[in-house]
Amino acid sequence: MVWAAFKLSLLVVSVSTAAVAVVGTALAFLLARREFRAKELCDSLITLPMVLPPTVTGYYLILLLGRRGLLGRYLFALTGWTVAFTWEAAAIAAGVMALPLMVKSARAALETIDARYELVSFSLGKGELETFFRVTLPLASRGILAGVVLSFARALGEFGATLMLAGNIRGKTQTMPLAIFEAFISGQDREAQVLAVILTVASVGVIYLTNVLTQRPKAA
Amino acid sequence: MKISSGATAELLCLREAARRLEWRPAFLAALLVTSVVACSPRKHPPQPAPEKREIVVGAAISLREAFLEIGQAFQKQTGTTVRFSFGASGVLEKQIEAGAPLDVFASAGEREMAELQGKGLIQISSRADFARNTLVLVAPVDAKLRLPSLAALAGNEVKRVAIGNPSTVPAGYYAQQLLRSLQLWETLEPKLIPAENVRQVLDYVMRGEVDAGIVYSTDVAIAHGQVKVCAEAPQGKYGPILYPIAILQTAANNPMAHSFESMVLGAEGQTILAKYGFRNTR
Numbered sequence: 001m002v003w004a005a006f007k008l009s010l011l012v013v014s015v016s017t018a019a020v021a022v023v024g025t026a027l028a029f030l031l032a033r034r035e036f037r038a039k040e041l042c043d044s045l046i047t048l049p050m051v052l053p054p055t056v057t058g059y060y061l062i063l064l065l066g067r068r069g070l071l072g073r074y075l076f077a078l079t080g081w082t083v084a085f086t087w088e089a090a091a092i093a094a095g096v097m098a099l100p101l102m103v104k105s106a107r108a109a110l111e112t113i114d115a116r117y118e119l120v121s122f123s124l125g126k127g128e129l130e131t132f133f134r135v136t137l138p139l140a141s142r143g144i145l146a147g148v149v150l151s152f153a154r155a156l157g158e159f160g161a162t163l164m165l166a167g168n169i170r171g172k173t174q175t176m177p178l179a180i181f182e183a184f185i186s187g188q189d190r191e192a193q194v195l196a197v198i199l200t201v202a203s204v205g206v207i208y209l210t211n212v213l214t215q216r217p218k219a220a
Numbered sequence: 221m222k223i224s225s226g227a228t229a230e231l232l233c234l235r236e237a238a239r240r241l242e243w244r245p246a247f248l249a250a251l252l253v254t255s256v257v258a259c260s261p262r263k264h265p266p267q268p269a270p271e272k273r274e275i276v277v278g279a280a281i282s283l284r285e286a287f288l289e290i291g292q293a294f295q296k297q298t299g300t301t302v303r304f305s306f307g308a309s310g311v312l313e314k315q316i317e318a319g320a321p322l323d324v325f326a327s328a329g330e331r332e333m334a335e336l337q338g339k340g341l342i343q344i345s346s347r348a349d350f351a352r353n354t355l356v357l358v359a360p361v362d363a364k365l366r367l368p369s370l371a372a373l374a375g376n377e378v379k380r381v382a383i384g385n386p387s388t389v390p391a392g393y394y395a396q397q398l399l400r401s402l403q404l405w406e407t408l409e410p411k412l413i414p415a416e417n418v419r420q421v422l423d424y425v426m427r428g429e430v431d432a433g434i435v436y437s438t439d440v441a442i443a444h445g446q447v448k449v450c451a452e453a454p455q456g457k458y459g460p461i462l463y464p465i466a467i468l469q470t471a472a473n474n475p476m477a478h479s480f481e482s483m484v485l486g487a488e489g490q491t492i493l494a495k496y497g498f499r500n501t502r
Contacts, residue, residue, distance in 0.1 A: 062427070066429060067429050084429045163416075167414075167424075168385070168414065182387075184314070185308075185388055186310065
């Protein structure tokens with residue numbers, strides 16, 4: 001149980017963090033650098049999972065992606081596949097819950113960059129994409145990295161939305177937090193303890209890493 | 221993060237104080253002592269303890285609607301409020317073992333009650349069975365699959381079957397017992413989706429996330445016509461499903477807990493339970 005949950009958590013968290021890092025940075029860039037209507041509304045919608053109880057987020061995800069959900073029904077009709085009770089569902093739930101942290105950190109980092117650096121790059125004939133990867137991203141790397149680490153932590157700890165969308169199936173969707181829950185309610189305190197210690201150590205590591213990353217380099 | 225301005229001011233003020241003191245351990249100790257003193261109950265002149273006008277009943281989630289109605293009737297008659305905690309019987313059992321302040325426990329399984337009895341947590345003389353139930357195989361009402369019997373679940377077109385998690389959900393271990401005695405467990409195991417309680421099984425079926433599920437016959441009415449009964453589980457292959465009720469040791473002297481149990485076991489409670497499809501134990 002412990003090993004299966006650990007492996008599954010690792011898979012779910014790596015996939016969701018990788019996806020969140022890319023999607024989150026792109027969204028943050030749009031929010032920080034582009035003007036469009038309903039921009040702040042978009043930001044609010046992305047941030048929503050941070051504020052809502054995870055069960056509510058899970059409920060919306062079911063309405064959207066369930067076999068009879070708004071999108072899920074077409075997915076099922078086309079492919080015969082449905083997200084519920086798969087590890088992908090756990091990754092989606094973890095990703096949606098982690099996205100706000102990524103977007104917030106990255107947006108803040110991008111907004112503090114002096115736009116003149118980018119203008120200089122343009123004036124030297126570099127395209128938008130190259131400017132983004134060679135000027136903007138390196139300048140914002142600290143905040144973006146902090147966002148990735150926080151997203152990793154949030155995805156690792158995700159419980160409520162995962163339980164609702166993915167269910168609690170040993171070896172399939174039972175991530176570490178869910179395994180702790182099951183171990184506890186079925187009286188296997190030993191396993192609950194082992195998993196709790198692993199998660200605690202991982203979390204301390206993450207907080208430490210975030211602090212290191214977000215600290216400004218000391219002037220020599 | 222928003223904190224009310226008063227709280228912020230207080231926080232700032234405390235921080236300032238701490239900074240000025242510059243002797244933080246002592247400051248923190250002082251803060252701790254003050255807060256403990258502030259939080260501890262004030263001493264009142266001795267008064268007779270007011271009669272407890274509330275009891276807390278932990279009950280199997282399959283009993284939900286019936287017990288809510290019994291609770292209302294009880295409140296009307298006695299003026300005592302009944303608070304319920306519904307859940308999988310196995311989860312409630314663990315909560316009681318961990319010291320949850322329940323007065324009465326009504327379980328869907330003998331196993332959970334026996335477990336509590338073994339640990340001396342229930343008043344043995346108060347233990348009694350009050351209802352029976354049966355298992356049925358249900359499917360979404362618009363399902364195209366035909367499932368005339370439980371054996372049909374072994375077919376390839378059946379991808380997912382929900383049951384309660386056998387380790388904590390009585391309906392789940394009865395289902396496990398049933399599938400084992402029908403020699404279907406090994407075949408079906410890869411398709412099984414364990415749910416946290418029997419109502420979650422029902423929910424999975426209602427939402428069409430699973431092709432079928434095994435629930436109590438009494439649960440079907442709760443699904444508002446969104447599930448259909450495909451087959452009844454053959455008698456003698458599982459259970460019998462008997463619901464025991466008992467007063468917890470901590471409430472042994474609480475007359476209201478005993479009255480509530482009497483109502484469940486008596487004519488009025490039995491009529492309400494029958495209305496929701498539970499069978500009596502005779």
